[in-house]
């Protein structure tokens with residue numbers, strides 16, 4: 001177990017000297033920070049209910065939403081791999097805006113660069129030009145586990161018995177706290193508060209790291225360690241591992257989070273892994289197939305190998321990817337995200353019709369469902385609410401006045417569209433209800449005669465433990481109130497959610513292969529009481545089934 005601690009304390013990976021000139025950034029290698037660089041001011045802001053310190057307007061406006069998880073991209077066999085990884089991360093920016101990082105293989109060594117901020121803030125052409133090589137992994141972070149801190153920005157790069165390895169993870173491990181305590185008792189020293197680091201420590205302490213593997217193929221040794229580590233974790237992982245000799249993509253046996261494989265159209269040797277197919281559209285690659293739940297794909301100079309090292313289980317893909325997280329242009333779990341959302345709107349129109357003059361979406365994730373509602377009901381669609389894209393990067397003090405303004409700063413009503421109209425307002429979800437309440441008030445203040453709210457997902461009654469940042473269950477309005485109580489709270493003339501049975505009907509024979517735990521309480525993996533939030537945020541209905 002001491003080997004694990006040593007792996008982090010002694011990691012000294014080379015830093016391209018020319019990167020030092022980028023004064024606004026930090027460079028991390030293992031736990032070494034180039035202290036000569038000028039630090040950016042980093043504000044403290046933790047998720048869930050531990051929020052402190054200055055926060056952004058954009059953050060305020062997002063407090064009443066589920067948040068994106070993380071995005072990963074892996075490139076093999078393409079010159080300037082870091083640039084493709086950069087554009088891949090840019091396409092996945094919606095999955096995480098807290099920090100970004102890229103690791104490349106160059107001349108048999110790993111080089112890594114990462115920082116807090118958006119992808120375009122972290123990287124520029126000079127930095128990417130220094131990250132030379134034909135293999136890379138990249139990660140966009142949204143902190144579903146661990147605090148907001150540059151140490152938690154992935155990829156994590158370490159050295160295991162002389163082999164450099166870097167990992168990027170989308171998902172959340174449900175037994176990470178227990179494993180971490182166990183590892184710390186055995187002498188492991190953690191460098192981050194992220195659950196992903198647990199996987200590296202499990203690899204470092206794997207019995208398969210014993211002398212029986214010394215001298216064997218490094219890629220084979222890493223794969224054996226990774227299989228051993230992942231066989232001890234529970235929860236969600238779509239994970240990429242990069243070493244000088246291999247790129248590995250692996251998805252947990254339940255397949256909570258998406259992971260797809262593609263290739264460049266003009267290069268049969270190239271391999272690309274990523275969270276969503278929208279990456280392929282941007283970089284001119286083509287979709288090959290999904291990485292199957294429980295599958296591990298190992299790419300080396302000898303080609304590609306598919307392994308299924310874990311006991312097979314029924315897939316439990318996250319339906320919220322289709323409701324809110326994924327980009328509408330993506331194909332996720334074999335289905336078009338846009339068409340799912342459009343159909344949710346059509347179902348709402350069939351299940352919860354109303355007399356109205358126009359259908360308006362809450363931009364932007366409510367747009368496809370609003371179009372679906374309009375198409376099915378015959379009520380004209382109008383963009384009655386506009387979204388500002390320019391509020392996110394201003395730092396402010398979180399005074400009560402500003403909190404009250406937060407929704408208006410992000411969303412503006414178009415009075416000329418909504419005045420004296422009966423509105424159907426279509427949104428993707430209601431989490432705490434505070435945004436919906438402010439939104440309805442704003443629409444009434446702008447002359448709406450009636451406001452009928454339609455929500456393109458079922459009521460959210462429980463938190464997510466598999467990689468999605470959700471509030472404590474007690475903060476979820478549908479955990480605490482009936483549908484009519486919520487209608488009264490948000491002051492709508494009528495309110496309807498997508499019925500859960502209709503969501504199941506829409507999914508058809510695949511229904512049981514989707515996780516819907518935040519709506520149904522049927523959690524595929526029971527989270528341990530020590531898991532990040534609190535023991536009492538588990539819905540009372542949840543574990544009776």
Ligand code: SF4
Nearest residue numbers: 318320464515517518
């Ligand atoms: S609990 Fe909800 S958000 Fe989490 S994986 Fe399941 S469906 Fe997705």
